[in-house]
Amino acid sequence: MKKVSLIQKIADRILGRKYYVCVVGMVGSxxxxxxxxxxxxxxxxxxxxxxxxxxxxxxxxSCHSFRSHNNFRLTHENTKRVD
Structure with a gap:
């Protein structure tokens, strides 16, 4: 399990967890x-x-980061959100 500092835990609690999304483009269009x-x-x-x-x-x-209080961790079996 990854160690997380106290400051990181506070930032996650106040600002939300950090996630990333990617922008892709179709070749030729x-x-x-x-x-x-x-x-x-x-x-x-x-x-x-x-x-x-x-x-x-x-x-x-490109890749863009965002913060959210939602937990976007998904299971592999059914892709429903895990709380």
């Missing part, structure tokens, strides 16, 4: 959209970015 996955770490975003290098249909455009 001007269409851009937000990927449907919400990532919990930049490491996960980097893995997704690497996986798009082999994909000839989509280009990675």
């Amino acid at each position: 001007g269409e851009y959209f937000v990927n449907s996955t919400i990532y919990r770490s930049m490491d996960a975003v980097e893995k997704y970015k690497e996986s798009l290098k082999d994909n000839s249909s989509f280009d990675f455009i």
Whole structure:
């Protein structure tokens, strides 16, 4: 389990947890959209970015972070939110 500092816990409580979303674009067109996955770490975003290098249909455009008090942790079996 990852160690979290007291300051980070306070920031998460007041501001919310930090999450990331990726913007991807279709190759050969001007269409851009937000990927449907919400990532919990930049490491996960980097893995997704690497996986798009082999994909000839989509280009990675950017990554944006946001904070939320909602817990977006999903189970793998049914993708329902876990409280």
